[in-house]
Amino acid sequence: MKILVCIKQIPDMESRFKVNGTGDWYDEADLAYRMNEYDEYGVEQAVQLKEQLGNDPDVTVLSIGSDRVGEALKKALAMGCDRAVHVQDADSGRKSPYQIASVIAAFAKDKGFDLIFTGMQSQDRGSAQVGVTVAELLGRTCATTLVDFACADGVVTGKRELEGGMKGVVKFALPALVTCQLGLNIPRYPTLPNIMKAKKKEFVVVPVAELLAAEPMTVTEKLYAPTKKGGGIVLEGDMADMADRLVGILKDKTAVLR
Amino acid sequence: MKALLVCEFREGKLLNSSYELLAFADRLGAEKAFLLVGNAAEAPKVDGKLYLAQVDSYGEYNPDQHKALVMAAVAKENPDYVIFLHSSYGWDLAPRVAVALKAGQVSEIVNLVDGKFEVSLCNGKLRRTVAPQAGPAVLTIQAGAFNFAGEPQGTPQVEAIEVASASGIEFLGYEQAEKGDVDLTKAEIIVSAGRGVGKKENVAIIANLAKAFGGELGASRPVVDAGWVEHSHQVGTTGQTVSPKLYVACGISGAIQHLAGMKKSDFIVAINKDKDAPIGEIADVLVVADVLQFAPVLAARLG
Ligand SMILES: Cc1cc2nc3c(=O)[nH]c(=O)nc-3n(C[C@H](O)[C@H](O)[C@H](O)COP(=O)(O)OP(=O)(O)OC[C@H]3O[C@@H](n4cnc5c(N)ncnc54)[C@H](O)[C@@H]3O)c2cc1C
Ligand SMILES: Nc1ncnc2c1ncn2[C@@H]1O[C@H](COP(=O)(O)O)[C@@H](O)[C@H]1O
Numbered sequence: 275m276k277i278l279v280c281i282k283q284i285p286d287m288e289s290r291f292k293v294n295g296t297g298d299w300y301d302e303a304d305l306a307y308r309m310n311e312y313d314e315y316g317v318e319q320a321v322q323l324k325e326q327l328g329n330d331p332d333v334t335v336l337s338i339g340s341d342r343v344g345e346a347l348k349k350a351l352a353m354g355c356d357r358a359v360h361v362q363d364a365d366s367g368r369k370s371p372y373q374i375a376s377v378i379a380a381f382a383k384d385k386g387f388d389l390i391f392t393g394m395q396s397q398d399r400g401s402a403q404v405g406v407t408v409a410e411l412l413g414r415t416c417a418t419t420l421v422d423f424a425c426a427d428g429v430v431t432g433k434r435e436l437e438g439g440m441k442g443v444v445k446f447a448l449p450a451l452v453t454c455q456l457g458l459n460i461p462r463y464p465t466l467p468n469i470m471k472a473k474k475k476e477f478v479v480v481p482v483a484e485l486l487a488a489e490p491m492t493v494t495e496k497l498y499a500p501t502k503k504g505g506g507i508v509l510e511g512d513m514a515d516m517a518d519r520l521v522g523i524l525k526d527k528t529a530v531l532r
Numbered sequence: 533m534k535a536l537l538v539c540e541f542r543e544g545k546l547l548n549s550s551y552e553l554l555a556f557a558d559r560l561g562a563e564k565a566f567l568l569v570g571n572a573a574e575a576p577k578v579d580g581k582l583y584l585a586q587v588d589s590y591g592e593y594n595p596d597q598h599k600a601l602v603m604a605a606v607a608k609e610n611p612d613y614v615i616f617l618h619s620s621y622g623w624d625l626a627p628r629v630a631v632a633l634k635a636g637q638v639s640e641i642v643n644l645v646d647g648k649f650e651v652s653l654c655n656g657k658l659r660r661t662v663a664p665q666a667g668p669a670v671l672t673i674q675a676g677a678f679n680f681a682g683e684p685q686g687t688p689q690v691e692a693i694e695v696a697s698a699s700g701i702e703f704l705g706y707e708q709a710e711k712g713d714v715d716l717t718k719a720e721i722i723v724s725a726g727r728g729v730g731k732k733e734n735v736a737i738i739a740n741l742a743k744a745f746g747g748e749l750g751a752s753r754p755v756v757d758a759g760w761v762e763h764s765h766q767v768g769t770t771g772q773t774v775s776p777k778l779y780v781a782c783g784i785s786g787a788i789q790h791l792a793g794m795k796k797s798d799f800i801v802a803i804n805k806d807k808d809a810p811i812g813e814i815a816d817v818l819v820v821a822d823v824l825q826f827a828p829v830l831a832a833r834l835g
Contacts, residue, residue, distance in 0.1 A: 439709030
């Protein structure tokens with residue numbers, strides 16, 4: 275069995291973001307980066323399936339981006355993926371979801387992956403498009419937003435998360451693509467020995483030009499910080515002092531404190 | 533300009549959120565046609581053409597067949613926009629239709645700015661306007677961003693629609709959310725723990741604060757996913773929707789899916805070490821502090 279996991283590296287959402295020079299994306303310099311949270315569930319699920327099937331599946335992890343995405347790929351290898359593919363693209367942030375999907379589809383086309391995992395969305399752009407689009411371009415079955423996944427004898431049974439905590443149970447045969455929702459499993463932390471082992475695993479670099487043929491289909495016109503509505507009171511400084519002021523405000527403005 | 537609005541149907545009922553599509557199309561100034569995989573009794577109360585496919589034949593979730601139905605309606609209407617709600621139905625179906633149409637897709641539109649589509653990114657810290665290329669485009673709109681005011685009224689002109697298509701997915705049915713020990717919707721005060729509390733052991737610090745307030749403990753999703761708190765305490769789109777007199781968000785960033793569950797609270801206090809956290813946008817009071825240090829001080833002051 276062959277598995278592909280697609281991961282994106284994204285900036286820490288607690289960062290302070292600045293608009294870039296061309297006004298159409300955020301400035302990618304001076305930010306701390308990590309693996310997209312939704313994709314960690316994909317990596318974990320692939321590795322769990324590999325363990326469950328007696329180590330048989332061969333798991334490839336792929337990421338499109340600049341050199342720094344190598345860090346996220348190394349983490350995935352240390353979590354248990356077998357080989358990494360870095361599609362090198364210094365300008366991947368500004369590519370449309372359709373272009374990213376077409377690059378992944380071009381890579382996967384003739385490789386015979388039985389199962390592809392993506393996140394349901396990326397934390398920075400959050401389009402929730404790339405996974406489904408890859409599946410459509412490859413013409414294969416796709417189920418999104420999975421919070422439960424089981425695979426036996428080439429058949430997947432999964433639970434899609436719907437609104438309000440309800441779930442939809444689905445069943446389908448491989449080959450397929452699934453998109454992972456938060457809580458699908460508990461992603462492992464790479465251990466030191468596995469981090470060492472990961473250094474010896476295959477790591478391939480492919481220039482994006484070899485895979486990209488698609489036009490963007492959508493373009494960002496302008497990027498900006500939302501206008502602050504403000505209005506709220508901001509308390510800063512000494513703990514005891516803030517507690518006193520907060521209690522004063524609550525007594526004043528709400529009926530909940532006697 | 534013409535828009536095809538794809539309504540939603542679940543457990544035998546039209547979802548009310550379908551009217552948000554109508555509100556958005558009106559803002560766009562588009563002529564409207566509708567598609568529903570459902571039944572005539574549950575047809576939306578709207579004026580205009582409604583393409584109706586029978587849910588008995590196509591199922592409530594069957595993306596391959598629903599895609600084929602959308603494409604059949606598109607062939608008849610030739611719309612400029614095909615519009616979905618950004619929901620578990622919409623984000624699943626929209627990209628399938630976009631690829632079939634060779635159209636661009638703009639996801640989770642929050643606003644129209646000078647006729648352009650505005651979307652949010654980086655957990656609400658940034659916004660951008662996006663333009664699809666020429667030709668038809670697929671759009672999904674954020675749940676709750678375009679409110680339909682008033683009572684729906686109208687009588688659609690129904691046209692039955694059928695397609696022959698196979699599906700690789702078998703839908704086995706729904707599983708309801710498990711019922712837990714609390715009913716947050718009845719609580720007057722909710723103090724919620726977010727990922728910012730750091731680890732399971734620290735949830736007790738927030739639970740103590742909730743107790744000092746005489747309120748219930750709530751939680752954001754990562755805290756529930758990690759198994760620190762039960763699902764019945766989760767606030768947000770996939771948890772409870774609450775509107776207490778006081779909501780205290782402890783170490784919660786303010787993602788849209790969390791806000792959707794608590795923004796109607798009468799008074800909102802956020803305790804966060806990031807002064808720019810998006811929760812600050814809706815908080816009446818933002819306490820910029822390490823919640824692990826501040827919560828015990830506040831609890832002592834209350835108690
Ligand atoms: C379809 C879908 C449905 C979802 N449904 C829900 C839902 O129902 N409910 C929900 O909550 N989420 C839901 N989510 C997830 C949501 O998008 C966010 O990922 C989640 O709300 C983030 O939770 P958080 O704010 O606790 O964590 P984070 O976003 O990680 O934020 C942690 C915050 O804590 C602050 N912090 C860190 N340390 C401290 C400290 N010591 N003191 C004070 N502050 C600190 C940080 O500054 C940060 O702002 C859903 C997502 C999707 C895609
Ligand atoms: N640059 C990228 N490299 C690899 N995978 C990606 C990339 N961008 C998006 N993806 C995958 O597509 C999913 C959905 O992303 P998005 O459509 O941007 O919300 C992510 O969770 C990833 O699994």
